[in-house]
Amino acid sequence: MMETDAPSLVGGFDDKVIDATTCYRALLEAMSNPATVLSLPVSIEAPHGLLAGTAAVLLTLADMDTPVWLAPECDTPAARAYLRFHAGCPIVEELERAVFAVMSVERDLGATREFALGSAEYPDRSATIILESEMLIEDEGPLFSGPGIKEPRRFCVDEQPSSLWMHVAANNALFPRGVDWIFTSHTQLAALPRTTKIEV
Amino acid sequence: MYVAVKGGEKAIDNAHQYLAEERRGNADVAELTLEQISEQLSHAVSRVMAEGSLFDSELAALAIKQARGDLIEAIFLIRAYRTTLPRFGYSEPIDTAAMALDRRISATFKDLPGGQILGPTFDYTHRLLDFALAAEGLTPEPAEKTVETLDADMPRVLELLNDEGLIEPAVKEEELADSSVGDLTREPLEFPAGRDLRLQNLARGDEGFILSLGYSPQRGYARNHAFVGEIRIGEVAVEFSPEELGFSIEIGDIKVSECETVNQFQGSKKEPAQFTRGYGLAFGHCERKVISMALVDRALRWQELGEDKVAPVQDEEFVLSHSDNIQATGFVEHIKLPHYVDFQSELELVRRLRANALQEQMEAAE
Amino acid sequence: MSEKINDSNFEPRRHWMGVLARADLADLERHWKRENGGVHYRHLRPPETGLVMARGRAGGNGQRFNLGEMTVTRCSLQFPDGIVGHGYVAGRDRRHAELAAAFDALLQRPERQEQVKQHVIHSLEQKYIAEKEDRSKKAAATKVDFYTMVRGEDAS
Incomplete structure (x- = not known):
């Protein structure tokens, strides 16, 4: 066990406090300016299975109180050991327990309905879905509007996600319940909070 | 309503300096060490750990020293300190x-x-003050084993x-x-x-x-x-x-x-x-x-x-x-802090009520 | 995907980590000076202090509840051959956590394990047990012995 997990423990933030704070600032900016693509503000070594953007987001936000669910394409022993060591977060199998869920943007998002969507009293008790992509693209794709967006703007990913935008639209209908979306690539970050309306 | 109060910076600095001197007390008397507190005032340390909700006897001793023995103030210091540390997790239930x-x-x-x-x-102690303890250098007999x-x-x-x-x-x-x-x-x-x-x-x-x-x-x-x-x-x-x-x-x-x-x-x-x-x-x-x-x-x-x-x-x-x-203590003690604006509005309300009542009395008398 | 290791594998490690967590810093320094064999390690996680919420059970064996936190310092490091050592120790002593991690790594080297167990872990544990026993004997001296008086006629 100790030999095999060793390599994946390397990496993480160079400076835990400064890097996590910097990433947190970037996430705040991404959330308050939805559908805007930001460069990842830190360099981070990610384990096999996770993109650097995802590793940075999880090391910033995840801890022992936030169970993480990994889709099969991200679920490697290296990723598990890395998250447990650097974030101290439990990795869970049950979708409904996850506070963060990580998956490829190409995955069929039908299962997102099974994640915690919050309640009318506590809409914050819901999952945040982290979607991994090769590249995040501004000014193309569907049009987004809502709080934090002065003029409606476009945003999409490099891949052709089959059902993503449909699920984002369906999520809009649940407001104030629903999930929030964070998009990551190797070097980028973007977010669509549940308040952001999609026009398909 | 809470309204920020400006000014008083110099006075506050001086109050803190005065507090530090008072905490130390007469400089001719030896200063307390943390070991002395944790070894000889261990019940005070226990209480600060229990109510500060943090098991660390050295920190509790420091808090007691800094708070001049005010245990609730010491507990406050411990509660504030713990918020600066990350939580690694929960223990297994102790057996x-x-x-x-x-x-x-x-x-x-x-x-x-x-x-x-x-x-x-x-x-089973008699709760009689032990004046032998008032004398210095009293080392008790080692406990029986x-x-x-x-x-x-x-x-x-x-x-x-x-x-x-x-x-x-x-x-x-x-x-x-x-x-x-x-x-x-x-x-x-x-x-x-x-x-x-x-x-x-x-x-x-x-x-x-x-x-x-x-x-x-x-x-x-x-x-x-x-x-x-x-x-x-x-x-x-x-x-x-x-x-x-x-x-x-x-x-x-x-x-x-x-x-x-x-x-x-x-x-x-x-x-x-x-x-x-x-x-x-x-x-x-x-x-x-x-x-x-x-x-x-x-x-x-x-x-x-x-x-x-x-x-x-x-x-x-x-x-x-x-x-x-x-x-x-936070809520009870906060009422001593500046509430000038709140109180001003209360003052005006009471004055107005009194004026109205006076007017009504005078009208009734006419 | 289960990564649980079976009990027999981690029991020895569990034991030495528990002993290291309670050791005196001065003892650890002394043993490390003698046993380290010039190994250089790098930190995967430099010593950091945090909190563990200690739990109890209602009635001692019933429903769990959160009793209060304790300070804990941890450290993780890696030897050049890839072995990773973890140290978790109560309190805020960074060097204690570091040495606990270093010994944890050293004890995972098959060729060193028996020797380090004997020279270090055993001696640390003996000291710990002796201190516990000393306390126990003081407590035992305060044991109340109730006895019943012999009554009746045939006291012959």
Whole structure:
């Protein structure tokens, strides 16, 4: 066990406090300016299975109180050991327990309905879905509007996600319940909070 | 409404400097070391650890020194400090049956397996001031020791009653509808709270408040005659399971006090006559606190046992909302801070009311 | 996907980590000076202090509850051959956590394990046990011995 997990423990933030704070600032900016693509503000070594953007987001936000669910394409022993060591977060199998869920943007998002969507009293008790992509693209794709967006703007990913935008639209209908979306690539970050309306 | 007040910076700086000098006191007198505090004022340290809800005797000693012995101020410092540290996780539940005992007594059974161990207790002292202590350099005789250590097997006293079915069994976790463990340092307290949250709240609650509340059922408010089934004081191992290891390891030992009470119970519509139990557990050596806690815990279980709610000690919202001395002192003491604008508006209101009343009187007189 | 290791594998490690967590810093320094064999390690996680929420059970064996937090310092490091050592120790002593991690790594080297167990772990454990026993004997001296008086006629 100790030999095999060793390599994946390397990496993480160079400076835990400064890097996590910097990433947190970037996430705040991404959330308050939805559908805007930001460069990842830190360099981070990610384990096999996770993109650097995802590793940075999880090391910033995840801890022992936030169970993480990994889709099969991200679920490697290296990723598990890395998250447990650097974030101290439990990795869970049950979708409904996850506070963060990580998956490829190409995955069929039908299962997102099974994640915690919050309640009318506590809409914050819901999952945040982290979607991994090769590249995040501004000014193309569907049009987004809502709080934090002065003029409606476009945003999409490099891949052709089959059902993503449909699920984002369906999520809009649940407001104030629903999930929030964070998009990551190797070097980028973007977010669509549940308040952001999609026009398909 | 709170309105920011500007100014006073110089005066505040000077007040802090004055405070530092007063804390130190006469510089001709040797300064207290943290070791002196933790070794010689260990009950004060225990209280700060229990109510500060942080087991670290060195930090507690520092807080006591900085607070000039004001224990609630020291607890405040500890509570503030803990917010600066990351939480690694939750321990496995400590096993108090495996405690390395300093003390273990029962008021209900004289011949219990393992015996009654008095330990370093104030009980049976005459409460006469010892003027020999006022003289310097008094080193007590070393404590007596036996050749043999204590029995390895020290069964829980209440389990003896349990064997006969005379006492309610401890509620096992599997029997609970919700097996999650509430944490009031993470989520705000909501009512009704489960026993988990009640015990957490009481374990860090103010000793004086819990003591007085625990006293009240003894005096007849929700009367419930209680005996101390067992008190245990000593060290227990803490086991923690780091995510990256996947198994639990012992990270050290902590000193705790534990009390379990046996309470008379006449039976109710729900339960046959039997003994019931109350539970107290806290950091450090704090026997008074854990006895009181067990009494309050038992009183708060009225609903579960089908009793009537007739007294303040049974009122969960009242007890849990007022037990925390940092919350309490924060709100009580804040009224001394500048409220000039609030008070100005109250002044004007009272003046207006008086003027109106005067006018009405004059009109009535005409 | 289960990564649980079976008990027999981690029991020895569990034991030495528990002993290291309770050791005196001065003892650890002394042993490390003698046993380290010039090994250089790098930190995967430099020593950091945080909190563990200690839990109890109602009635000692019933429902779990959160008793209060304790300070804990941890450290993770890696030897050049890839072996990773973890240290978790109660309190705020960074060097203690570091040395606990270093010994944890050293003890995972099959060729060193038996020797380090004997020279270090055993001696640390003996000291710990002796201190516990000393306390226990003081407590035992305060044991109340109840006895019943012999009554009746045939006291011959």
